Amino acid sequence: MARPPNSQGAREPGSRVHLTFKEIIMKKIILALAGALALAGCNLAAVQIPTSPAAVADRTTLDERAGLSVELAYQAANLAIRTANRAGLLTPAAKAKARTLDDTAFAAVGKARAAYDAGNASSFKEADAAARSAVADLLSLVKG
Amino acid sequence: MNFNLDTILKAIELVGETSAAAKQIFEGFIAVTGGETQEELKARYAEARAKSDVDHATLQDELGG
Numbered sequence: 001m002a003r004p005p006n007s008q009g010a011r012e013p014g015s016r017v018h019l020t021f022k023e024i025i026m027k028k029i030i031l032a033l034a035g036a037l038a039l040a041g042c043n044l045a046a047v048q049i050p051t052s053p054a055a056v057a058d059r060t061t062l063d064e065r066a067g068l069s070v071e072l073a074y075q076a077a078n079l080a081i082r083t084a085n086r087a088g089l090l091t092p093a094a095k096a097k098a099r100t101l102d103d104t105a106f107a108a109v110g111k112a113r114a115a116y117d118a119g120n121a122s123s124f125k126e127a128d129a130a131a132r133s134a135v136a137d138l139l140s141l142v143k144g
Numbered sequence: 145m146n147f148n149l150d151t152i153l154k155a156i157e158l159v160g161e162t163s164a165a166a167k168q169i170f171e172g173f174i175a176v177t178g179g180e181t182q183e184e185l186k187a188r189y190a191e192a193r194a195k196s197d198v199d200h201a202t203l204q205d206e207l208g209g
Contacts, residue, residue: 020151064185065176071192072172078199079165085206087158099207106200113193 023089030080030142063124067116070131074109077139078102084142094141101138108134168195 081098084090090098108131115124175188 061180061182061185064182064189068172068185068189068192069176071189071196072169072176074196075172075192075199076166076169078196078203079162079169082199082203082206083158083162085203086161087154090207095207099204102200102203102207106196109196 023087030084063116063121066124066128067112070109070112070128070135073132073135074105074138077105077135080139080142089142098138098141101134101141105131105134105138 081090081102085095085098108127112124112127112131115127118124172188172192175185180188
């Protein structure tokens, strides 16, 4: 992600990079959203096989929880990219890459939806993992 | 650090928009770990699907798609 020059003009080649106020704020926002995505991963891990009889009653909601987590993870990554773009932090090349990665991630989310709708546990698990991976790729555009 | 009023206002605007959207996502995560019934989760999942559709269209549009 390229950093725009500050209002004092273009940066000198080889000079130390000083972040503008806007860049610092945007980076904080993007990192917070990255944290939200990490939380999605934790929640997915938290909705695995129940370990007690009392928890078995919740087993029927596992697919809904996993499906919801995939949607929320996609939304978090989407929001991070949208925020970076609105802040003017994406170069034309980064925008083009973001468009492609967003399409890929959304298509993967669509496959998870289809597997959920079909009620196929094994294909859902596979599609769920693929969707989370594609969402992570999208988020990588604005991380670090 | 270099900043001016326009930059500050733009940052506040973006933070406001982002905070509202992030809060909605956060509340969704709370539901994932909460004690909602299957029907409630199904309804929330359906809402999330619709929102993801809108978010995807919005981002593609803003990126020049």
